[in-house]
Amino acid sequence: MTISEAPRLVGDERIDVVPISYPDPGAGQLLLRVRANALCGSDRGAWAHGADVVPGHELAGEVVAAGPETRTSVGTRGVVYLMVFCGRCRNCRRGMTNLCLDKQGDVGFNRDGGLGPFVLVEERVFFAVDDDVPFALATMLLDVMGTSGHALDRAERLLPDVGSIHVVGAGPVGLGTLVMARIRYGDDVPIAVSDVSPERLGLAASLGATVAVAPHEVGSLEPVDLAVDSSGRTEARAAALAGLRKPGVLVCVGHGQELHLDVSRDLIATERAVIGSEYFPYGDLERNLELLRDHRDAVARVITHTFDVAELAGAFTTFLGGGSGKVVVTQDGVAR
Ligand SMILES: [Zn+2]
Ligand SMILES: [Zn+2]
Incomplete structure (x- = not known):
């Protein structure tokens, strides 16, 4: 003991x-x-x-x-x-x-x-994890890379060719989603980020967001294929859903409030999907470690x-x- x-x-x-x-x-x-x-x-x-x-x-x-x-x-x-x-x-x-x-x-x-x-x-x-990965950086394999990487995996099962993204909430999981999406889809895919915090919007911009906006500006964004909500807020989720193309996918990663659906309008006529994503499978760590080694600086930021x-x-x-x-x-x- x-x-x-x-x-x-x-x-x-x-x-x-x-x-x-x-x-x-x-x-x-x-x-x-x-x-x-x-x-x-x-x-x-x-x-x-x-x-x-x-x-x-x-x-x-x-x-x-x-x-x-x-x-x-x-x-x-x-x-x-x-x-x-x-x-x-x-x-x-x-x-x-x-x-x-x-x-x-x-x-x-x-x-x-x-x-x-x-x-x-x-x-x-x-x-x-290999000895050359610093301990602090290694923790990014968990919620930051793991949870957000799994959310993208979940969306890709429904939408294999994601062409535009809205990341709702620029806390750690939102920033992780931004970084993982940049790594996965490259520099040409537009990624919008929305958050209430100007500091976090600034951080999102420095991490590669195409556009970073306050929640009240979300209505002015171009429609996107994929929205990933890490805010857990009813209003933010509803706005993200309304901002999807048809078809489009909203992945909810942040626990929190409710989301009300008008099934005909939100799901059937538009063939949109609203799905959840919880943490990530242990087996993803292997792949994410490789991504971390290849994109160390982006993740470290x-x-x-x-x-x-x-x-x-x-x-x-x-x-x-x-x-x-x-x-x-x-x-x-x-x-x-
Ligand atoms: Zn956590
Ligand atoms: Zn079990």
Whole structure:
């Protein structure tokens, strides 16, 4: 057992540092020393209301102990897939680990996560990353590249020749969608981005958005083949749907509010589709690692701030202020 101090969010934007005991890894488990963890919009609840476990689900680290029946050696670097999928159910066998029917937990939500010094995980949710990829950059394989890449995959099943895109919301997943779409479709495909934050619109423009507009200007955009909503807002989704060509696809990635459909107008007469996309299959990590290696600089620009874990409060304030890109919390000053 390893006892180490970890930040506990107790609500009202307060952090207590408390000793946490990390058990030795059991069969099939790895103990990781966390080196970097990116903050996510879904950490907002823990910051405001507290959490029973140490939050953090976009983490990279290195293996410091490996339990029996594992093949990963101590010292291996890698990232952790949020969902502790079973690996055996029908969906896992189909590669849909993001829809596991017998999920054992979610790292950082009901198991101690990446804002602490260590994380104990099942080997099957660990994904090894080469030593030349810095830890902070490696965290981009998760929500930023993974979630947005899967959203594009989902859309392509219905619309293989995407010619224009509207990214709704320029938070980390929206910016990730912008970057992944640029990588995938090249410079000639117009990509519009809309968001309430002028800072984030500026960031979107610097990351390759063709046009970056406030929500009230969305009606003036050219119609697009594909809209990806990461805002989770009813109005934004409705506007995105209304701005689709026929046919067109709206992929909802951001959890949040409702969307009301006039089925005849919105779906039948226009042959549009509204689909959801949840996290991403574990198997996508392989492809996304290759993309990360080939487009390292473009992906790295999604990270706008890096804080040592000692400055965790500042990291949260900066990130939840809504004007940043991805904020990464590092440990031991290792942001390599
Ligand atoms: Zn996240
Ligand atoms: Zn499963």
